[in-house]
Amino acid sequence: MGKEEKRGAADKQHYVLIGYVAICVMMIFATLFLAFTADVPTVQATETATRTRSAVQLTLDADYATIAPTPTRSGS
Amino acid sequence: MFYPPENRLGTFMDKAAFQETIQARRKRQRRRQALVSLTALFILVTAWLVGYFNTRSGPNLESYIAQVLPEADRIDAGSSGLFTAYVTNDAGEETIAGYAMVGTATGYGGPIAMLVGTDPNGSILAVTVIQHAETPNFFRQLERARFYEQFVSTSYGDALTLGDDIDGVSGATLSSEAVAQGIRQAVRAIASDAIEGAVIPPDNQPINFGVPEVTLLALFIVSFFLHRVHGRSPLKKYGRWVVMATGVIVLGFVLNKPFTLANVISLLAGYIPDWRNNLYWFLLLGGIVLVTSIQGKNPYCSWFCPFGATQEFLGSLTGAKPYQPRQLYSKLQWLQRGLAFTAIVLGLALRQPGAASYEPFGTLFNLEGSWPQWVVLVLVLFGSLVIYRPFCNYLCPLDPVVGYIGEVRHWVKDLWAKRKNAAQPTSSTTS
Numbered sequence: 001m002g003k004e005e006k007r008g009a010a011d012k013q014h015y016v017l018i019g020y021v022a023i024c025v026m027m028i029f030a031t032l033f034l035a036f037t038a039d040v041p042t043v044q045a046t047e048t049a050t051r052t053r054s055a056v057q058l059t060l061d062a063d064y065a066t067i068a069p070t071p072t073r074s075g076s
Numbered sequence: 077m078f079y080p081p082e083n084r085l086g087t088f089m090d091k092a093a094f095q096e097t098i099q100a101r102r103k104r105q106r107r108r109q110a111l112v113s114l115t116a117l118f119i120l121v122t123a124w125l126v127g128y129f130n131t132r133s134g135p136n137l138e139s140y141i142a143q144v145l146p147e148a149d150r151i152d153a154g155s156s157g158l159f160t161a162y163v164t165n166d167a168g169e170e171t172i173a174g175y176a177m178v179g180t181a182t183g184y185g186g187p188i189a190m191l192v193g194t195d196p197n198g199s200i201l202a203v204t205v206i207q208h209a210e211t212p213n214f215f216r217q218l219e220r221a222r223f224y225e226q227f228v229s230t231s232y233g234d235a236l237t238l239g240d241d242i243d244g245v246s247g248a249t250l251s252s253e254a255v256a257q258g259i260r261q262a263v264r265a266i267a268s269d270a271i272e273g274a275v276i277p278p279d280n281q282p283i284n285f286g287v288p289e290v291t292l293l294a295l296f297i298v299s300f301f302l303h304r305v306h307g308r309s310p311l312k313k314y315g316r317w318v319v320m321a322t323g324v325i326v327l328g329f330v331l332n333k334p335f336t337l338a339n340v341i342s343l344l345a346g347y348i349p350d351w352r353n354n355l356y357w358f359l360l361l362g363g364i365v366l367v368t369s370i371q372g373k374n375p376y377c378s379w380f381c382p383f384g385a386t387q388e389f390l391g392s393l394t395g396a397k398p399y400q401p402r403q404l405y406s407k408l409q410w411l412q413r414g415l416a417f418t419a420i421v422l423g424l425a426l427r428q429p430g431a432a433s434y435e436p437f438g439t440l441f442n443l444e445g446s447w448p449q450w451v452v453l454v455l456v457l458f459g460s461l462v463i464y465r466p467f468c469n470y471l472c473p474l475d476p477v478v479g480y481i482g483e484v485r486h487w488v489k490d491l492w493a494k495r496k497n498a499a500q501p502t503s504s505t506t507s
């Protein structure tokens with residue numbers, strides 16, 4: 001195999017590698033996009049057969065939006 | 077013998093000019109590296125602060141409270157975080173219908189907040205997840221396995237512990253542990269605050285030290301000592317294959333607990349899980365940092381990373397060789413660092429370590445993943461038949477992260493050597 005042919009083969013391998021990595025990188029960005037935009041509905045488990053009532057009245061003076069979750073006892 | 081190189085014009089440079097060029101180039105390189113490092117540090121700190129301020133306030137509980145206490149006519153919020161639900165009878169008299177409270181614990185990707193509703197006696201009526209940062213595909217497994225339903229009708233006096241009265245979800249153990257811990261914390265806090273005479277069991281959770289922890293320790297110890305065996309001895313060669321096979325089977329397929337970028341981001345964000353339930357997490361991170369600092373080589377990636385070992389096993393079938401053409405590989409390494417950096421910045425800024433972890437480890441070992449992760453997995457597995465460990469060499473975010481520990485080690489070592497050298501002439505002249 002001549003010098004030119006060897007160089008051509010090496011260049012071809014380079015391009016194949018670049019193409020391979022490029023596809024993987026695109027898929028990784030797609031993975032990140034899907035993961036960060038995933039809408040995971042909050043799940044709940046409730047005791048069955050609850051009676052239907054009128055809409056719940058929350059006390060007006062309580063600021064529900066600012067009640068943060070309590071810290072864990074383990075310190076984390 | 078010094079052979080002067082040719083300069084760009086094709087004429088020969090003398091030795092002094094050549095050395096000057098080299099020094100100037102090194103200086104430029106150092107300046108560029110310092111600038112890049114400072115910019116990266118600035119971006120990381122900004123991302124950390126953005127995430128911190130965005131998650132300071134908790135979720136809006138209004139919509140969730142009605143879900144866990146559906147029979148209530150009125151709900152009163154107490155200062156300690158206890159919600160009391162009231163029902164009104166036909167005579168217009170109000171009686172307590174139940175209580176609700178939030179409990180949080182650290183899962184795989186960060187804090188998981190659970191809202192728990194109980195009846196007036198502290199028996200759980202409903203539980204709901206109000207906030208989490210877990211990997212979406214894995215977290216959905218809990219719902220599919222009907223994990224939450226196990227808690228309904230249990231009480232503050234029950235153990236509410238995985239492996240005791242609650243079954244964990246295989247493949248999402250850390251999330252299961254955290255949900256159970258959050259619920260346990262909330263229901264016991266309700267009992268403590270609202271139920272008179274409630275006898276609350278002490279929170280003496282057992283320390284989880286079982287097969288996963290023992291296997292991990294054994295892998296670290298064996299790989300550490302085998303790495304110190306010099307030359308190409310059969311003990312080292314076959315020992316490494318045994319360590320890799322154990323990694324694939326136990327850490328990969330049986331436990332599905334590989335080291336991921338989510339572990340790193342959780343640590344940076346300050347999400348440290350309860351050590352008693354997650355001793356494995358501490359052993360894994362601590363072991364990697366400790367052995368890399370002592371040995372200078374990361375034992376996990378090259379020895380028992382289940383995904384790396386799978387690629388190597390596949391490559392050994394066809395005799396795949398590393399393909400690292402000098403100039404191109406250097407650029408691809410920067411791409412790999414850039415990918416890891418982007419994922420870390422996103423994970424910190426949005427405080428979602430689980431979502432930032434783009435490795436297809438769970439896709440292979442637990443058959444869970446988004447469609448692009450499946451594409452990456454297929455490409456990597458087929459690529460492994462041609463190139464030695466393609467994911468580790470070109471794409472894995474952990475290689476640059478763990479490599480950074482090695483860099484710090486070199487830096488400290490160099491600094492130590494410089495100090496020692498600087499001290500030596502003084503001592504020789506005085507003696």
